[in-house]
Amino acid sequence: EDKVVQSPLSLVVHEGDTVTLNCSYEVTNFRSLLWYKQEKKAPTFLFMLTSSGIEKKSGRLSSILDKKELFSILNITATQTGDSAIYLCANRGGTSYGKLTFGQGTILTVHP
Amino acid sequence: SQTIHQWPATLVQPVGSPLSLECTVEGTSNPNLYWYRQAAGRGLQLLFYSVGIGQISSEVPQNLSASRPQDRQFILSSKKLLLSDSGFYLCAWSRLLAGGGNEQFFGPGTRLTVL
Numbered sequence: 001e002d003k004v005v006q007s008p009l010s011l012v013v014h015e016g017d018t019v020t021l022n023c024s025y026e027v028t029n030f031r032s033l034l035w036y037k038q039e040k041k042a043p044t045f046l047f048m049l050t051s052s053g054i055e056k057k058s059g060r061l062s063s064i065l066d067k068k069e070l071f072s073i074l075n076i077t078a079t080q081t082g083d084s085a086i087y088l089c090a091n092r093g094g095t096s097y098g099k100l101t102f103g104q105g106t107i108l109t110v111h112p
Numbered sequence: 113s114q115t116i117h118q119w120p121a122t123l124v125q126p127v128g129s130p131l132s133l134e135c136t137v138e139g140t141s142n143p144n145l146y147w148y149r150q151a152a153g154r155g156l157q158l159l160f161y162s163v164g165i166g167q168i169s170s171e172v173p174q175n176l177s178a179s180r181p182q183d184r185q186f187i188l189s190s191k192k193l194l195l196s197d198s199g200f201y202l203c204a205w206s207r208l209l210a211g212g213g214n215e216q217f218f219g220p221g222t223r224l225t226v227l
Binding site (some may be wrong): 004 | 161215
């Protein structure tokens with residue numbers, strides 16, 4: 001059974017701090033790993049990673065995948081209060097319909 | 113551009129009452145459609161998925177059912193709600209990308225409270 005584990009489950013920081021969120025996975029026939037940000041309602045897509053060692057970057061957020069060690073990290077530099085959210089990691093395995101297996105999420109709180 | 117709608121946004125229902133949540137997608141054809149439930153603001157659990165009209169697969173045994181009467185319409189139903197059905201229900205769509213990627217786009221969700 002596919003499995004995704006995120007750590008830490010919650011994190012409280014102050015504006016300007018840098019945070020690293022972790023995602024480890026076990027999956028049959030890996031296809032891709034995705035990160036989402038969820039504030040109040042719908043999760044919004046951040047990154048999709050398919051290859052090891054290639055960093056994806058968007059502003060202050062970046063993510064990288066290690067397919068050998070089966071994990072990914074999401075980095076946020078110079079955090080702002082608007083970064084407060086649940087960050088979800090999901091893994092797509094080898095099913096034809098594109099099933100995503102989600103982790104429990106990391107609740108990030110950024111204080112001013 | 114593609115958009116996904118869900119309604120209602122919030123719902124409070126008594127135990128034993130029926131349920132019907134609707135999801136529609138615009139701007140794409142033949143999408144894969146998914147229903148998820150999220151409990152207590154944590155990870156998402158896949159309930160149902162559909163790869164075409166009338167094609168429904170269930171991921172977990174439960175008190176709920178799903179139907180896809182039209183290409184871009186996905187409905188989540190129950191004949192008799194249980195307290196444990198409370199949660200945040202999210203609909204999502206995707207198109208499978210070349211190379212194996214599967215970016216899913218989520219609707220705004222329905223918060224269901226069963227009393």
